[in-house]
Amino acid sequence: MTASANWNEGGLKLTGGQLFEPGKGLISNPGLLVRNGRIEAVGEQAQAAESAATLDAAGQVIAPGFIDLCCNLREPGNGQKGNIASETRAAAHGGFTTVCASPETSPVNDSGAVTNLILDSVASRGVVRVLPIGAITRGLDGDMLSDMAGLKAAGCVAVGNGSRGVRNARILRRCMAYAQTFGLTVMFSPENTALAADGYAHDGQVTTRLGLLGIPEVAETAAVMEMLLLAEETGVRLHLSQLSCARSVEMLAQARDRGVKVTADVAMHQLVFTESALAGFDSRFHVRPPLRGESDRQALVAGVRDGVIDAIVSQHQPHDSAAKQAPLPATEPGLSSIESVLSLGLELVQNHELELPDLLRALTAGPAAVLGREVALTAGAAADLCLFDPDGHWQPSAATLLSAGRHAPVLERALPGEVKLTLVAGRTAWQAPGTPL
Numbered sequence: 055m056t057a058s059a060n061w062n063e064g065g066l067k068l069t070g071g072q073l074f075e076p077g078k079g080l081i082s083n084p085g086l087l088v089r090n091g092r093i094e095a096v097g098e099q100a101q102a103a104e105s106a107a108t109l110d111a112a113g114q115v116i117a118p119g120f121i122d123l124c125c126n127l128r129e130p131g132n133g134q135k136g137n138i139a140s141e142t143r144a145a146a147h148g149g150f151t152t153v154c155a156s157p158e159t160s161p162v163n164d165s166g167a168v169t170n171l172i173l174d175s176v177a178s179r180g181v182v183r184v185l186p187i188g189a190i191t192r193g194l195d196g197d198m199l200s201d202m203a204g205l206k207a208a209g210c211v212a213v214g215n216g217s218r219g220v221r222n223a224r225i226l227r228r229c230m231a232y233a234q235t236f237g238l239t240v241m242f243s244p245e246n247t248a249l250a251a252d253g254y255a256h257d258g259q260v261t262t263r264l265g266l267l268g269i270p271e272v273a274e275t276a277a278v279m280e281m282l283l284l285a286e287e288t289g290v291r292l293h294l295s296q297l298s299c300a301r302s303v304e305m306l307a308q309a310r311d312r313g314v315k316v317t318a319d320v321a322m323h324q325l326v327f328t329e330s331a332l333a334g335f336d337s338r339f340h341v342r343p344p345l346r347g348e349s350d351r352q353a354l355v356a357g358v359r360d361g362v363i364d365a366i367v368s369q370h371q372p373h374d375s376a377a378k379q380a381p382l383p384a385t386e387p388g389l390s391s392i393e394s395v396l397s398l399g400l401e402l403v404q405n406h407e408l409e410l411p412d413l414l415r416a417l418t419a420g421p422a423a424v425l426g427r428e429v430a431l432t433a434g435a436a437a438d439l440c441l442f443d444p445d446g447h448w449q450p451s452a453a454t455l456l457s458a459g460r461h462a463p464v465l466e467r468a469l470p471g472e473v474k475l476t477l478v479a480g481r482t483a484w485q486a487p488g489t490p491l
Contacts, residue, residue: 059482059491061437064106065089066480066491068441071111073431076118076419079411083116088437091480095433107491111441114474117414118429119151119182119438121421123241123319124295124367125392127153127184128458129175130168131160136372136458138172139179141392144457146181146476146483148368148393149417149440153182154425157189158216164189164200166208173209181483182476183438185425187241188213190229196220199229202236211425214241214295217342217387219277221247227284234290239424241293244277244302245343254383256329256344264335267383269344275301282309285316293424294318296369298343300353307362317424318362320354321369322395323463325402327351337378337385338461341369355407358416365421366399366413368392372459390459394450396442397469403444404470410444437480446472 068086075081085100086093095103122145128136145153155172157163163172169186176184188205190213192198202213213233220226220242233240250273255261257268278294282305285292297303297320306318323341328348331339339345357363371388378385399413422429429435447468452460475491476484485491 061088061106061480062090065094065103067100067103067105067108068111068116069101069108071114071116074115074117074411074414074418075431076415076429080115083111086116086431088439088477088480092437093431093433093435096431109475109491113445114441114443116431117440117442118418118431119440119476119478120149120396120417121425122150122153122368122370122392123365123421123424124156124321125153125370126156126158126372126388128372129159130171134374135377138175138184140456140458141370141372142176142180142182142184144455145392146478147456147473149396149442149473149476150392151182151438151440151476151478151483152185154185154187154211156216157187157194157214162189162194163187164192164194166201166204169205169208169210182478185211187211190215190233190240191220191225194218196222196225199232202233202238206236206238212239212241212293215243217243219245219247219250223280226280227288230284230288230290230292234288239291239293241295242281243295243343244274244281246273246276249273249276254340254344254387255332256346258329258347260329260332264332271299271301271346274299274343275305278302278305282314282316286312286314289315292316296321296324296343296367297354297363298324298346298350300350303353303357303362317364319365319367319421319424320358320363322366322398323369323389323391325351325355325358325366326398327463335382337380337382338389338463340382340385340387341389342387355402359408359412364416364424366395366416368395370457372457373461374458375460378461389463390455390457390461391463393455393457394462394464394469396473397448397471398463400444400471437477439475439477440473441475442471442473444471446470448472
C-alpha cells in the first residue's frame with residue numbers, strides 16, 4: 055500500500071519508540087515533528103506542538119531514510135524488467151529514501167541528455183530521491199572516456215563502470231585522472247575481466263562438484279590492488295563497490311592506513327549467503343561478483359562491523375521471469391533485493407553477527423558520507439525517514455513484492471523487520487497496511 059499524504063501545514067508528530075541518531079546510536083524518542091518537508095522540532099518543542107496527526111511509534115525504530123549506492127532502475131530500457139515507478143516504490147517499501155541509479159541503462163547513461171531523461175522520469179513517476187551515476191566510459195565499453203563534465207552538470211553524483219570491468223589499465227588511469235579534475239568520485243566494481251573470463255560462480259568446492267565455470271577470488275583482488283595503486287597516484291576519490299572477498303577487505307584497510315582516499319560497500323546478499331546457495335542450481339543466486347566462501351562472508355561482516363566497509367547496498371537488479379528460468383549458466387545475474395535488505399540485516403543482528411546500530415550506520419550515515427553528505431534526525435534536516443518494527447514480520451511473495459522482479463533472495467518465508475512508514479521530504483512514499491495515520 056502506498057499513500058500520498060504530504061505533511062505540510064498540519065504536520066505529523068512521532069512519539070514513542072527509539073531514534074537512530076548517527077554518532078549516538080539508539081536513543082529514546084523525545085518526540086519528533088515533521089512539517090513542510092523537514093523535521094521541524096525534536097524534543098519538548100515537538101511534544102508541545104499542535105499537529106494534524108500523531109503516530110505512536112512504541113516498540114519501533116525511527117531512522118534516517120536508507121541510502122542505496124547501487125540500484126538498477128531499468129529505465130530507460132527494458133520495461134519488462136521494471137521501471138522508475140515500480141522500482142522506486144519497491145525502494146520505499148524497503149525503507150530507502152535515496153537510491154543511486156546505475157549507469158547500466160539502455161541507452162547507457164553516458165551523456166547529460168540521458169541523465170536529464172532519467173531525472174525527468176523521476177520527477178513525474180518516482181517516489182524516492184534518485185541520484186544518477188554516470189558511465190565513466192562511452193557505452194560502458196571501457197574504451198573512450200565519457201563526457202564527465204556534462205554528466206556532472208546534468209546531476210550525476212559520481213561516475214562508474216556499473217558491473218563491467220575496464221579492460222585496459224591505461225584507460226582506467228586516464229579515467230581516474232580525468233574524474234579527479236572535476237572532483238568526481240569514481241565507483242568501480244572491481245573485476246579483472248581476463249581472470250573472470252566466462253565464469254559465473256565462485257571458483258570453489260561448489261563449482262567443482264557441480265561442474266560450473268568458476269570466477270577465482272584473484273579476479274577481484276587483482277583489480278582491487280590495481281585500482282588502489284592508480285587512485286593513490288591520481289588522487290581521485292575511489293569507491294570500491296560490491297566487494298566479495300576477505301583479501302579485498304584487508305587491502306582496503308591497508309590502503310586507508312596509507313592515506314588513500316577510498317571507500318567501499320558490500321551487497322547485503324554477500325553478508326548473508328555463500329556459494330552453497332547455488333548447490334541446488336538456484337538461478338536466483340547467479341550474481342556478480344559471485345557468492346564466495348564462508349570465510350569471505352565472515353570477513354565482509356567484520357568489515358561492516360569495524361567500519362572498514364562504509365556501506366551496505368542492495369545491488370538491486372530486477373529481471374523478468376524468463377531471465378531467471380533458463381539453465382543456470384544461461385541466466386542473467388542479479389537479485390531483486392531492495393525490499394529485503396533491512397530484513398536480512400536484522401537476521402544478522404539476531405544471529406549476533408552485527409549490532410543494530412552498525413547495520414543502520416551502514417544503511418544511512420555510511421553511504422551518505424560516500425556521497426559527501428550528512429544525515430541526522432535534528433531540527434531543520436530533510437524529513438527523509440524510515441519507521442520500522444524490528445519485531446514485526448512480513449513474507450516476500452508475488453503478492454507482497456512491489457518490484458517488477460520477483461526473484462528475491464528469500465521467498466515464502468517470514469522475515470523480521472516490517473517497514474511501517476517511509477517519508478521522503480515529508481511525503482508518504484510507503485505506508486504499511488494497518489499503520490494508523
